[in-house]
Amino acid sequence: MHDEFSGPLTAGRQVTYRPGGGRAGARLRCRQGVVAGGAVFDAYTDITWVPVRVEGRALDTEPEWVRAENIIEVRAGA
Numbered sequence: 001m002h003d004e005f006s007g008p009l010t011a012g013r014q015v016t017y018r019p020g021g022g023r024a025g026a027r028l029r030c031r032q033g034v035v036a037g038g039a040v041f042d043a044y045t046d047i048t049w050v051p052v053r054v055e056g057r058a059l060d061t062e063p064e065w066v067r068a069e070n071i072i073e074v075r076a077g078a
Contacts, residue, residue, distance in 0.1 A: 008074075009035055009050050009074060010038075013075065014032065014033070015033060015034070015052060015071050015073060016030050016031070016073040017030065017032075017052065018031075018070045019031050019070070032054075032055040033052040033053050033054045033055050033063075034053050035051065036051040036052060047068075047069075048067070048068035049066065049068070
């Protein structure tokens with residue numbers, strides 16, 4: 001999970017994350033990508049969502065919305 005030592009979740013940061021919502025039986029393969037915009041907090045569900053463009057996808061591809069709690073590493077952008 002990200003913390004103050006790995007840096008903020010701002011656009012352009014590279015991240016490693018677990019996709020999906022933690023469904024029972026789901027295979028947990030980590031993915032890498034780049035934060036594509038600002039995080040959004042959903043007060044109704046108490047979840048912070050981060051738009052992430054999956055590594056290797058075109059720049060005009062819609063980002064995936066990833067739960068902030070599923071981000072396990074944050075690195076400086078390219």
